[in-house]
Amino acid sequence: MQDFVYQSAPMRVVFGAGTLRQLPDELSRIGVSRAVVLATPRQNDLVADIREMIGERFAGVFTGAVMHTPVEVTERAMETVREVQADGIVAIGGGSTTGLGKAIALRTDLPQIVLPTSYAGSEMTPVVGQTSGGIKTTQSSPKILPEIVIYDVDLTMTMPAKLSATSGINAIAHAVEALYARDRNPIISLMAQEGIGTLARTLPKICAEPGDKAARTDALYGAWFCGVCLGAVGMALHHKLCHTLGGLFNLPHAETHTVILPHALAYNAPGAPEAMTRIATALGVPDPALGLQDLARKLVAPLSLREIGMPESGIDQAADLAVTNPYWNPRPIEREAIGALIARAWRGDPPQTAS
Known part of the structure; x- marks a missing residue:
């Protein structure tokens, strides 16, 4: 057997069906009182549900996430983060939304909770890929790794x-x-x-x-x-x-x-x-x-x-x-x-x- 090094990622995973309802408790776990919610327009109904679920901890929403995490989109999202004085991130969706949350965390070190709606997998990594001028580059940092991932099978049921x-x-x-x-x-x-x-x-x-x-x-x-x-x-x-x-x-x-x-x-x-x-x-x-x-x-x-x-x-x-x-x-x-x-x-x- 080859010599090897194994390091476990310091993150929490909540897996199951209906686990979205645990979001308020998970926000409390990491001390978030003003969460900015990241999504795409397709998740508008889900964003409304989350807003009702977390109440006063819903600070604002940005629904402009797009694939390949263009830096100009991240800059617009950062304006929302600053305006609502967010102290945490809730990202809902696939790789585009997850990537945006990670790009924001890289710049702010805000804690993240990710709610995947696809099989992208990037929610489990300390790496973000960002695109500028048609060139996509990757960067790794402990700040990028989400603190909590809530896998709710129900959120994947409508995926085409x-x-x-x-x-x-x-x-x-x-x-x-x-x-x-x-x-x-x-x-x-x-x-x-x-x-x-x-x-x-x-x-x-x-x-x-x-x-x-x-x-x-x-x-x-x-x-x-x-x-x-x-x-x-x-x-x-x-x-x-x-x-x-x-x-x-x-x-x-x-x-x-x-x-x-x-x-x-x-x-x-x-x-x-x-x-x-x-x-x-x-x-x-x-x-x-x-x-x-x-x-x-x-x-x-x-x-x-x-x-x-x-x-x-x-x-x-x-x-x-x-x-x-x-x-x-x-x-x-x-x-x-x-x-x-x-x-x-x-x-x-x-x-x-x-x-």
């Missing part, structure tokens, strides 16, 4: 089947890269394999029957495990490519992960044989890269970057940017091979593993 599919594969991507991370460890590897297997089994059930509460519960459990993986170890090529493509072309986050994951895994396969075995076992398939693309196909999720709005003319630009700043990866980063990978992903070709 299409979004459930791509959000779930986005979560799987965290666990896939955790299995070949430079700082991987046995605990996270166990959680990664469990998370991949659980989501691979439950996502088809959810897409067939979105109201299946048992499947929704298992999927949220699997997504939590994958989120823990994302927060515990470093990521590699897959996440770098997705940040590059998303920032350059404003592509939808979960869909980009869904398209790129099989190709990035195939690229890294020669340098990560143990991870490939674990992923294949979790998926129940002989070839994990093809298995992940087949899962996306079964879920009627996008298979190409062309489908989600990337121009073919951007392939070389994306490849150049993806290799600009060196980063660790189990297989060396080669410009020509990365360009070919992105081209295959743009067309929606099967992933290609190097011999």
Whole structure:
């Protein structure tokens, strides 16, 4: 067994159905008396429920969260935080809202409670990705990690089947890269394999029957495990490519992960044989890269970057940017091979593993 270091994140998780009702007690636990609520317009009804639930502790709301956490949006949200004199953050939604809350916490060190409505997983990490001028960069700090995450299965029941599919594969991507991370460890590897297997089994059930509460519960459990993986170890090529493509072309986050994951895994396969075995076992398939693309196909999720709005003319630009700043990866980063990978992903070709 390899030498390893394992560090547990200092955060509280409340998991179950109907756990939203515990929000007032959790606010009291961290001493928040004036909470700013972050959301998107789709959560207006939920924001109204929370306002009634927490009463005087509802200081204000900002509903302008958008994907990729643009710095100009964070600056507008900061104006609201200052105006209402907030002493805490309640973020409701998927990765966009969670990212905004984390960006605010980075600037203010305000305590956060996150109420996820998707399988994004970023609520479990001390990392925030922010976009400025079409470039998405990440930053890590203890201030970024939410203090409390309330997983309420009921909040995921209305997530459309299409979004459930791509959000779930986005979560799987965290666990896939955790299995070949430079700082991987046995605990996270166990959680990664469990998370991949659980989501691979439950996502088809959810897409067939979105109201299946048992499947929704298992999927949220699997997504939590994958989120823990994302927060515990470093990521590699897959996440770098997705940040590059998303920032350059404003592509939808979960869909980009869904398209790129099989190709990035195939690229890294020669340098990560143990991870490939674990992923294949979790998926129940002989070839994990093809298995992940087949899962996306079964879920009627996008298979190409062309489908989600990337121009073919951007392939070389994306490849150049993806290799600009060196980063660790189990297989060396080669410009020509990365360009070919992105081209295959743009067309929606099967992933290609190097011999």
